[in-house]
Amino acid sequence: MTVWDVLLWGVLPYVMIAVLVLGTVWRYRYDKFGWTTRSSQLYESRLLRIGSPVFHFGLLVVVIGHVIGLVIPQSWTDAVGLSETAYHVQAVVLGGIAGVCTLTGITILIYRRRTTGPVFSATTRNDKAMYVVLVAALVAGLATTLLGAIGGVEHNYRESVSPWFRSLFVLQPDIASMARASVEFKIHTLIGMVLFTIWPFTRLVHAFTAPLHYLFRPYIVYRSRDAGPASRPARRGWESIERR
Amino acid sequence: MRVMAQLGMVMNLDKCIGCHTCSVTCKQAWTNRSGIEYAWFNNVETRPGQGYPRRFADQERWRGGWVRNRRGRLQLKAGGRFRKLLTIFANPVLPNIRDYYEPWTYDYETLTEAPLGDDFPVAQPRSLLSGEPMSVEWGANWDDDLGGAPEHGPRDPIVEKIRAESEEKVRFEYERAFMFYLPRICEHCLNPACVASCPSGAMYKRTEDGIVLVDQDRCRGWRMCVTGCPYKKVYFNHRTGKAEKCTFCYPRVEVGLPTVCSETCVGRLRYLGLVLYDADRVTAAASAPDERDLYEAQLDLLLDPADPEVIAAARREGIAEDWLEHARRSPVYQLAKVFRVALPLHPEFRTMPMVWYVPPLSPVVDRLVETGHDGESAASLFGAIEALRIPVEYLAELFTAGDPAPVTAVLRKLAAMRSFMRDVTLGREPDEAIPASVGMDTERIVAMYRLLALAKYDERYVVPTAYEGEAQQLEEIGCSLDVDGGPGMGGPFGEASGRPVPVSVETFHALRTRQTSDAVADIGDRVNLLNWDGKGRPPGLFPPRRTEERR
Numbered sequence: 001m002t003v004w005d006v007l008l009w010g011v012l013p014y015v016m017i018a019v020l021v022l023g024t025v026w027r028y029r030y031d032k033f034g035w036t037t038r039s040s041q042l043y044e045s046r047l048l049r050i051g052s053p054v055f056h057f058g059l060l061v062v063v064i065g066h067v068i069g070l071v072i073p074q075s076w077t078d079a080v081g082l083s084e085t086a087y088h089v090q091a092v093v094l095g096g097i098a099g100v101c102t103l104t105g106i107t108i109l110i111y112r113r114r115t116t117g118p119v120f121s122a123t124t125r126n127d128k129a130m131y132v133v134l135v136a137a138l139v140a141g142l143a144t145t146l147l148g149a150i151g152g153v154e155h156n157y158r159e160s161v162s163p164w165f166r167s168l169f170v171l172q173p174d175i176a177s178m179a180r181a182s183v184e185f186k187i188h189t190l191i192g193m194v195l196f197t198i199w200p201f202t203r204l205v206h207a208f209t210a211p212l213h214y215l216f217r218p219y220i221v222y223r224s225r226d227a228g229p230a231s232r233p234a235r236r237g238w239e240s241i242e243r244r
Numbered sequence: 245m246r247v248m249a250q251l252g253m254v255m256n257l258d259k260c261i262g263c264h265t266c267s268v269t270c271k272q273a274w275t276n277r278s279g280i281e282y283a284w285f286n287n288v289e290t291r292p293g294q295g296y297p298r299r300f301a302d303q304e305r306w307r308g309g310w311v312r313n314r315r316g317r318l319q320l321k322a323g324g325r326f327r328k329l330l331t332i333f334a335n336p337v338l339p340n341i342r343d344y345y346e347p348w349t350y351d352y353e354t355l356t357e358a359p360l361g362d363d364f365p366v367a368q369p370r371s372l373l374s375g376e377p378m379s380v381e382w383g384a385n386w387d388d389d390l391g392g393a394p395e396h397g398p399r400d401p402i403v404e405k406i407r408a409e410s411e412e413k414v415r416f417e418y419e420r421a422f423m424f425y426l427p428r429i430c431e432h433c434l435n436p437a438c439v440a441s442c443p444s445g446a447m448y449k450r451t452e453d454g455i456v457l458v459d460q461d462r463c464r465g466w467r468m469c470v471t472g473c474p475y476k477k478v479y480f481n482h483r484t485g486k487a488e489k490c491t492f493c494y495p496r497v498e499v500g501l502p503t504v505c506s507e508t509c510v511g512r513l514r515y516l517g518l519v520l521y522d523a524d525r526v527t528a529a530a531s532a533p534d535e536r537d538l539y540e541a542q543l544d545l546l547l548d549p550a551d552p553e554v555i556a557a558a559r560r561e562g563i564a565e566d567w568l569e570h571a572r573r574s575p576v577y578q579l580a581k582v583f584r585v586a587l588p589l590h591p592e593f594r595t596m597p598m599v600w601y602v603p604p605l606s607p608v609v610d611r612l613v614e615t616g617h618d619g620e621s622a623a624s625l626f627g628a629i630e631a632l633r634i635p636v637e638y639l640a641e642l643f644t645a646g647d648p649a650p651v652t653a654v655l656r657k658l659a660a661m662r663s664f665m666r667d668v669t670l671g672r673e674p675d676e677a678i679p680a681s682v683g684m685d686t687e688r689i690v691a692m693y694r695l696l697a698l699a700k701y702d703e704r705y706v707v708p709t710a711y712e713g714e715a716q717q718l719e720e721i722g723c724s725l726d727v728d729g730g731p732g733m734g735g736p737f738g739e740a741s742g743r744p745v746p747v748s749v750e751t752f753h754a755l756r757t758r759q760t761s762d763a764v765a766d767i768g769d770r771v772n773l774l775n776w777d778g779k780g781r782p783p784g785l786f787p788p789r790r791t792e793e794r795r
């Protein structure tokens with residue numbers, strides 16, 4: 001266990017969590033007005049209608065896959081009689097398909113972003129940086145899945161990454177486990193941490209307000225008038241007209 | 245009975261001259277910002293015509309509003325909650341910017357910067373979306389005054405429908421055409437489909453006055469409201485990524501001022517007022533099995549503000565006395581329910597719209613006059629209303645889901661008023677039979693005439709203020725626009741982030757004082773030129789002199 005291992009797998013995760021949590025809370029309080037998908041569908045929808053669902057649904061499966069792989073200990077799946085090989089086959093197949101979808105989706109979306117004039121000019125530097133990290137995380141993730149499958153020597157992350165991941169939450173990071181992981185897993189994990197660190201400061205925040213409560217609320221929302229503008233702190237609003 | 249108050253509007257279409265003042269002043273007041281260039285909270289359409297955005301009323305295409313499903317229950321036409329969430333990543337029925345129009349500006353700089361040469365420099369149109377040169381091919385009023393009607397007119401969904409259903413056709417040849425203007429704002433519906441479509445719950449109907457608003461802090465840009473609204477009156481701000489819509493000028497009406505569009509209407513054709521309605525019965529009324537019953541069902545929801553039972557119930561709901569008093573004087577209630585001359589726009593969308601229209605008699609009168617008849621005699625007017633099937637059918641498609649009877653009844657009342665009042669004005673013996681033939685008496689027809697023709701500012705705009713206690717708080721707290729270089733958009737987290745710039749740009753109390761006083765009112769030290777009335781030289785019109793500053 002080197003100093004690097006301690007820094008990367010013992011310190012960095014907590015830094016990331018702190019930035020993610022505090023950053024999100026801060027952004028929510030400071031910048032409710034900027035908290036949006038900033039959809040560009042108004043400009044172009046032909047490509048978006050293929051790219052966006054493929055990307056998002058692929059990503060949802062990927063997220064579920066990560067939760068299962070990281071949270072459920074191997075002993076549990078063993079206990080229900082799912083062999084390690086069987087588990088890996090299904091993970092590689094499902095994860096592979098979902099990963100390929102996600103990557104295809106984002107490729108379409110980036111192509112669209114670059115080639116549709118209005119969409120491109122609505123792309124900020126912040127967006128571009130976010131895309132780099134997001135794509136890197138996706139490519140690295142898909143690589144770990146597929147390389148393992150093709151190369152034959154499957155690295156069992158459920159004996160290295162997963163125990164480390166769970167140990168983080170009981171505040172006793174199992175650095176040694178993570179240090180044992182293969183290099184592609186380490187890279188993927190690192191990029192993932194970078195992604196979550198920048199998350200609160202990008203448009204990705206829209207994921208945190210996925211409107212699931214829509215399923216349960218009455219259709220028509222009534223709200224009482226605010227007590228008046230004076231009772232409400234001045235907040236971010238529309239830009240002034242002087243801008244253009 | 246759960247009584248709720250609703251602010252509504254009536255527009256008298258006969259008086260609309262299609263000058264677009266309302267659209268322009270509304271734009272200056274509320275949507276003069278980038279990202280929302282294409283949004284016209286108020287727009288004026290020429291009918292027959294496609295409307296704005298193009299063919300917005302074709303719900304087979306845009307799937308806005310509600311439908312009654314097989315079990316007799318109301319359902320959003322674009323699909324229920326699950327469907328909404330499943331299509332959230334790419335809304336399948338969102339209009340493209342080109343269904344509105346691509347906003348543009350002109351490259352004025354070349355006019356002054358172009359090198360000396362033989363050709364005159366021209367200012368090329370440039371897209372406000374991409375900055376590229378573009379050719380202007382459509383706009384918010386492309387078919388204004390039936391411009392290009394032979395080409396664009398037949399694409400009007402109502403024209404298509406009438407073509408399919410009746411042997412007679414809507415004509416666009418110059419001599420055979422009829423036309424009128426239709427100003428449209430958000431309907432502030434009793435059963436708003438936009439609110440129901442919003443997955444975040446950011447859109448809401450205000451309990452006090454029924455105004456439908458978007459909470460800019462809660463909107464996440466899922467764009468379902470744009471689809472939900474059958475009138476296409478929610479606009480997506482493509483820079484901030486948030487929905488915006490007509491606010492019924494709530495900062496103005498809260499202090500008793502009429503909306504900007506009403507205030508600036510040169511034809512004085514708009515009326516503002518309260519109606520009381522029974523909120524418990526809205527869904528049932530909107531689910532009427534036959535589309536053609538929706539107009540009656542909607543009228544049925546409006547409660548008589550003079551009925552002691554209604555008053556008692558309203559008091560139980562905490563509606564203030566002066567609001568009830570305003571409701572009793574409401575011109576909207578008068579025109580819609582008492583005189584029954586104001587009709588809702590497209591009731592078949594089942595949203596229970598609260599902007600009402602007095603349909604225009606002008607297509608009938610114009611035709612009479614053109615053919616050499618007397619356009620003001622009751623007999624020929626009544627005859628023409630019966631004979632001119634096409635304008636009446638068109639109006640019926642617009643206002644009563646295709647049922648010509650209520651439209652004919654309104655037109656007959658207007659015709660009766662017209663010819664009855666001619667006799668009065670000319671000092672002839674008024675003919676009592678004319679009001680009687682439309683089920684009215686002299687007194688009522690004169691009252692209706694007063695309201696439609698003479699009503700003054702305070703009779704047309706009967707707007708209650710926010711409660712007295714609250715009124716104090718409505719005064720603006722200092723204006724943060726005074727700070728130079730307020731950052732606006734383009735902060736560190738994408739284009740829509742940064743520090744606050746307040747929504748309101750005027751101290752409304754001051755504005756009101758100025759409007760109601762003859763002298764130059766003291767309005768503090770800033771002047772909004774848009775609201776300057778040209779009287780004198782108010783302090784603050786010019787920036788302070790250097791010497792004054794030093795003091």
Ligand code: SF4
Nearest residue numbers: 430431433436438473
């Ligand atoms: S007209 Fe206004 S209240 Fe009605 S659905 Fe459209 S936006 Fe909503």
Ligand code: SF4
Nearest residue numbers: 270490492493503505
């Ligand atoms: S009520 Fe106000 S916001 Fe709405 S259309 Fe009229 S001027 Fe515009």
